[in-house]
Amino acid sequence: MANYKDIINSCREKRGGIIEAFHALQAEYNYIPQDALVEAARVFGVSEAQAYGVATFYSYLSVENRGKYIIRMCESAPCHVAGADAVIRAIENYLDIKVGETTADGKFTIELCECIGQCQATPVITINSQPVFNVTPEKVPEILDACK
Amino acid sequence: MAEELRVLLQYADQINPESADDYVKVGGYKGLEKARSMDRKALIDEVKKSGLRGRGGAGFNAGMKWSFVPQDAPIKYVVCNLDEGEPGTYKDRIICEKNAQALLEGMAICGTAISSKQGYIYCRGEYPFVVELLKNAIKSAKASGALGDFDIEVRMGAGAYVCGEETALIESIEGHRGEPRFKPPFPGVEGLWAAPTVVNNVETFACLPNILANGAEWFAGIGATRYPGTKIVTLTGDIENATYFEVPTNVTLRDVIFTLGGGVKNGKKFKAVQVGGTSGAFIPEQNLDTQIDFDSMGSIGAALGSGAVFVLDETRDIVDVVTRISKFFEHESCGKCNPCREGTFRLREIMEKVNAGRGTTQDMDNLLLLSKVMQKAALCGLGQAAPIPIESTIKHFRYEYLRKI
Ligand SMILES: Cc1cc2nc3c(=O)[nH]c(=O)nc-3n(C[C@H](O)[C@H](O)[C@H](O)COP(=O)(O)O)c2cc1C
């Protein structure tokens, strides 16, 4: 596993690149660990409060630990009318957790999101940013079982 | 009979979007060559004359925007808005996936016009694969020498709709919370790192190579006179062909939905269409014979916006859909200005009450009053547009609200 200092350093040449650093950290850890946030603030010359303010502004960034697989359900109007509510209920039931929670084994986190720009195949979910198309409640077990 | 007119997407799926060589084989980078041979003022005049207007929503004349950039500033930036946050929209992704080099060429043409050496593409966090594609496309273009000394860097957003607003986008590239700035100063004068900055949408940039290669008059002759060219529309909701089309801007909404789109799904009847994304107005059947261009849409109280076309069939509960939309705006409000922060909260609260069957006609009056206040007092387009779906449905589909009250 890459060291968070190396990850942050790889972005330091980018002016204003703290968000790029946060993305790189999340690619490794799935969230931004506290120590890494403090280090990023130092490297990019902003206060910890400012860095925290940035990290918590964006819905794709998280300062709390999340599961190995982050399942996001698009709730925007086109997915909504295509049956997003039923899909999210099926995911919650199958994993036995609610939106915003992580399974006890640390494998899955469920989040809601807005349109991810794949509206040709609604309803859409993403698994670690990879879109899955035309999801139905019936397909949910198979889709989640494929996450090893 | 409406037909597609493919200009930006002419070579879709026939060339590798990452490859500059492929693009050059089909005539790519000719526009940039032409631009470089022109005097800067003549270049800006040519773009002005083509009538190209912004495809990101505001419809501002592109050449005009460039002409505001002060010539004596030592550093200037070209920024491409690939935030594409408007629900129901994916045309900028399609342009990148089919013709990424045209975007790079368009940015370099803008760079030539305002004498900028550095471009940024701000790509939404939902498209990590597009970020990769663009990085490869830039590499290929640099290696081929096509871009000359013009550099382009890709930055990734992180799931905030408001970052599509140009000054919030600039804040985000600078590494800050994506909160809009007060205008003026406009980005053309004081933008990224306080330097003059042109922000244009992906589709706007992608139009430029052909404008330069074929001439302003050629472009001005396509589609609607006052908003010429083609527009890529994305069809969603209860529509047979839920896909994208590139059409001349004088095509009617009815043709988009019933000819290209194949009509309402499963043979049901049409109820409403929301054009321009989730911040657009809902349009009833009687207005469908309107052209999709910016001004025609404006004349029926709607907006072309991003070109999203969201169709609802006769069975859909409009109040429920609009309640869902009101949650979107509450969630996406950045909280900087009071009319939007409190306004989107109250709109959602009242909509939920009405949707649950607990509303009164007083609630509808309050929604309309609050709509007016937000349209006048919100800092940016987010808060100004948030009440439009509500206001337009109370206007055109009042009976749907009354049924729930
Ligand atoms: C809340 C909000 C979201 C916006 N989102 C986008 C977007 O995703 N893409 C875009 O090109 N323009 C978006 N805009 C419009 C931009 O502020 C700006 O007008 C546009 O990028 C200018 O480019 P153009 O002149 O080429 O259209 C948004 C505006 C607002 C107020």
Ligand code: FES
């Ligand atoms: S509305 Fe769900 S992907 Fe666009």
